[in-house]
Amino acid sequence: MRDPTTSPGMVTLWQDGRWIKEGEFSINPGDRGLLHGLGLFETILAVDGNPKFLGKHLRRLRESCQRLGWKSLEYSFESIIRELLQRNQLEIGRAKVRLALTAGSGSIRDLNSGANRSVWLTAEAAGTEMESIAVDISPWVRNERSPLSGLKCASYAENLLALEHARNAGFEETLFLNTSGKVCEAATANVFAVVAGKLFTPQLSSGCLPGITRAVVLELARQLGIDAREADIDLGTLVSATEVFLTSSVQGPVPVCRIGERRLAIGTLFHRIRGAWTGRVEPNSEWR
Incomplete structure (x- = not known):
């Protein structure tokens, strides 16, 4: 089912609680994820619209956030991912979903700060499975x-x-x-x-x-x-x-x-x- 707000070939992303087109993606130039690579990500396999082992991925991400002193994310990622796949016409076959989280802007002397921490989701076809x-x-x-x-x-x-x-x-x-x-x-x-x-x-x-x-x-x-x-x-x-x-x-x-x-x-x-x-x-x- 095609998302009526997008045209063929137009990629839809989810960022910080809202749906955007690929060209609308933005990040604070002072974000320490952008400046210093201080961020986390998960790569998730989806098959026919279903994200596989999502609970394990989110548990690992939550534990990683705890190691960095960051607050856990409070979004309902399963429903967001399912809609993301549908909006990008990836609900059939294998897809690769990426969940990314940055440190946000703030002092390098206080890595736990970062009220404008950014989180986003993208999806694309998973490509060919490797034989060896x-x-x-x-x-x-x-x-x-x-x-x-x-x-x-x-x-x-x-x-x-x-x-x-x-x-x-x-x-x-x-x-x-x-x-x-x-x-x-x-x-x-x-x-x-x-x-x-x-x-x-x-x-x-x-x-x-x-x-x-x-x-x-x-x-x-x-x-x-x-x-x-x-x-x-x-x-x-x-x-x-x-x-x-x-x-x-x-x-x-x-x-x-x-x-x-x-x-x-x-x-x-x-x-x-x-x-x-x-x-x-x-x-x-x-x-x-």
Whole structure:
């Protein structure tokens, strides 16, 4: 159903409680999200107009706000997202919804201030699902001791530069080690490895994001009877794994076909996980 107030090709956004056209979006030039990258965001998969795992996303955002000393948001995001998808004719198929929040304007000496903090939602088609992915090891490391560790923070330049470096070398993603030399995460995803029939993913103390799909996959693995563990993973263990896959909210689990020059097969454990995840995000699934 088309929103009668928009014409074909016109993108509708939601910002600070009101519906606007794309060209009407504005942000205070003194907003510390704009000036310093002090903000948070969530990327949410929607299938046939239904935002998947929304409760988990909002819980993570709420916990991140608490870490930064910000007040929680009081909007009814589920109904807003459903209307956003409808207004942009994205109620059929897969869509990517982005929820963003800035620090607002204020002194850099008082980060909890920011009465004009801005929040907005956008939506677009999710694009093609990836069949497999080639990754390299980033020359830069993730600082697990950073105050931003574990936050889905708006200051994403480090990730983008590392991703560009990998793509210039012929890869589609890159993996970060942390300052202790342990595997942390990919630039835009969490990482899993199958070693001796067991499923491993870096523990949160590695500095990785507490990914929504990461948590779902751990839960699915245990339901399937797979021995799944959060652990320290060194690079040698990763490159000797029989299977490796990445997880993100929109793509879900995606198998790694190559790490550097080493090629990997797409194994049976991955297919079990992927099948279970697909069942959870099907249009009629009520799993949240």
